[in-house]
Amino acid sequence: MDRQHMRSPLARAMGLGSAKKGVEHWWAERVLAVALIPLTLWFVASIIAQTGSDHATFITWLRMPVTTIMMVLLLVALFHHTALGLQVVIEDYRHAGSKFAALVIMRLTCFGLATAGIIAVLHIAFGG
């Protein structure tokens, strides 16, 4: 057996001790979820209304200030919520070294995708 064997049951249960944090992550996930309810419903309704429209119509819609603002807010909230959510999923199922690698990749991907999406929206809104 491993070096854990001689430790007392209580020492094993205590592990590395309490992080004395965790509420920030939990709270941010809920606040973003609340923000996502109107944002995603607006988005789905708009996409349904846009069904079958061509590039020009779509661009015109995206250039409306309200649309631009809502899209940027949506992308920020959505990828932040996703990063926090996927972090919990990874921590649940991945342990030891692969956990840290997975967390880094996931974080950077979410950050990159959010940035790309926002730049695309701003490019359409303000580009020539």
Add this chain to the structure above:
Amino acid sequence: MMPTSPAKRPRPLSPNIQIYRPQLTSVLSIANRISGVVLSLGAVVLVIWLLAAAAGPEAYAVVQGALASWLGQVVLFGCTFAFFLHLCGGIRHLVWDMGYGYELSLIYASGWAVVAGSVALTVLAWIASLLLGD
């Protein structure tokens, strides 16, 4: 307490997920998780779509074509269902987090409401989209 000698082989672990009965509680919890992961993948499609729109009409037409294909429609339908499931399940979670709805009968009633609501909303959304699409 019972001393265990290190030479002894480890005690077996009694089965958990292999035998534990799926209940509405655990099934909807894992459904909320799977739908969250599906939506995360859907978010990648969203960004690709926005980038294509920014790149110009040709790139946009390619992505629109892919989404209009048979496979694209199946993916979109799956994302719609995942969205409404996660939305309804998420609202249920938010109510719980405020401290309400923990009576067992309410847990079950809200659970079935999530199932019915997400199916109904998905169907409604696609009917609306098909009507507007012509």
Add this chain to the structure above:
Amino acid sequence: MIIGSSDQVPRTTLLKRFPVPRNLGVGPESRIGRGKTWSAPAGAVRVKAFEIYRYDPDSDGNPRLDTFEVDLDDCGPMVLDALIWIKNKVDPALTFRRSCREGICGSCAMTMDGTNWLACTRFISDMAAPATVYPLANMRIIKDLVPDLTHVFAQYAMIEPWLQTRTPEPERERPQSPEERSRLDGYYECILCFCCTSGCPSHWWNGDRFLGPAALLQAYRWLADSRDEATGERLDILEDPFRLYRCHTILNCTRTCPKGLNPGKAIAEIKKMVLERRT
């Protein structure tokens, strides 16, 4: 089907078990083999088969699933009665814990037909055919239906389940109003059977660090006690991404508690307290 109280056994089931491979994540020492079949005594009329998990630490063998045919006309109405009947009449080696046989000591908790309950308060007539009896899910097994509860009791010890005070000992008792006392209702009744912790998927995957519903319900029982003066220290022990926040409100705990308690709600109250002291 709407379940109104935790003792309800569903009549119909869409899925008997999750569609995962039988040996998903199962170490070699935990693989379950086929066991023996012990036939009903000659002349038995009403016979019910029980598939029971067996593990003998003194042999080199793996756990196995034995089938016992029980003569219902010779046996009491509860699953515990069937186990006692088997031990007395068929296989004296069958090992399980029991004491009160009336649902108050918590010894006989096990996984029956895929859900956790007390063998002494589960009717045989509510069991499927064949009935399946496993030890509490996700525990290291000492023998047959006897799980090693050392770790879950260590997690219980971690929440310091005793009254903590700084105010010097009063002359007489520490007073508590009837209203303050009533805030312990639904929490003080816990019999530490660990049905809830053993049924919690989050504890399956991260039980080394997640405290689990039983310990957390007990933690709330002391947080809710108006006489306790260690609220802040208690919350410090609990506030941790794994110890507390691994609870994903799955609510298998509330569904299974044989005392009808609500660990899921207790955990939500702890999360609210942690949030409250920060905002």
